[in-house]
Amino acid sequence: MNTSIVIADDHPLMLRGLTDFLTSRGFNILGSAADGNTAYNLIVKLKPEIAILDIRMPHKTGLEIAEACQKNGLSTKVILITFDKEEEPYDQALKFGVYGYILKEFAIEEIETCISQAINGKPYFSNEITSYLNASTLEKKPEKIDTLTKSELKIIKLISENKTSQDVADELSISVRTVDKHRSNIVAKLGLNNKPTALVVWANLNKAYF
Known part of the structure; x- marks a missing residue:
């Protein structure tokens, strides 16, 4: 469990709490910061x-750092934490290809699972935020979903369950190559970026719609 991590938060107690907790769990904390410029x-550097x-x-928000990492091709996987x-x-987190989005009140409970995934x-x-956003946007059917075929809807339903291309292929008795082709078509139809996280x-x- 020697995953290397940088942590940044302008709330001292949150920064110290996460740093101490992850250190105690065996993670390799390379550095911490209280502002966005230092974090980036x-x-x-590290x-x-x-x-x-x-x-x-x-100075620089977590979203701005995620955008800069994406733009500059950095391999670091970004996890965002928030009270909001x-x-x-x-939606911006989706656009910038982040790998995690956690509410701060559940950070300690969820952070290890998030890092592992x-x-x-x-x-x-966080289930709390996806459930909240699903409820608040339930009347707003996502744009372009009607352009998806029945096969694509089956695949995207399995993707919403965090299943890999291999998992989807096994369940639908098709090849991984066919799954990946469907994924590419879905991403193009929905106008998403090509980051692997975007479609997930x-x-x-939007899992309420399929």
Whole structure:
């Protein structure tokens, strides 16, 4: 469990609490920061596997850091923590390909699971926030979902359950190559970016519709 991590939060107690907890659990904390500029510089310099970032920080937000990591091709997987249950930052997180989105009140309970899934290439999002956003957007049918075929809807339903391409192929008795082709078509139809997390996040947020 020597996953390398950088943590950033402008709330001292939260920063210390997460750092102490993850250190006690055997994670390799490379550095910590109380503002976004310092956090981003640490990510560029130290190249951690995971960056756990507060969404709202001075100088550079967690979302801005996620965007910069994506733009500059950094391999660090970003996990965002927040007090807010808002649709806009969640949508931006999807756009910037983050691997985790956790409410702060559940951070200690969920962070290890989130890190584990991120390391394995699977995004993790707090059930509390996905349930809240599903409820608040239930009357707003997602755009372009009607363009998906029945086969694509079956696949995206399985993706919403965090199943891999191999899992989907096994369940539907088709090849992984066929699953990946369907995934590419779905991403194109929905206008998502090609980050592996983008489709999973969209599927989780809109699972009420398929």
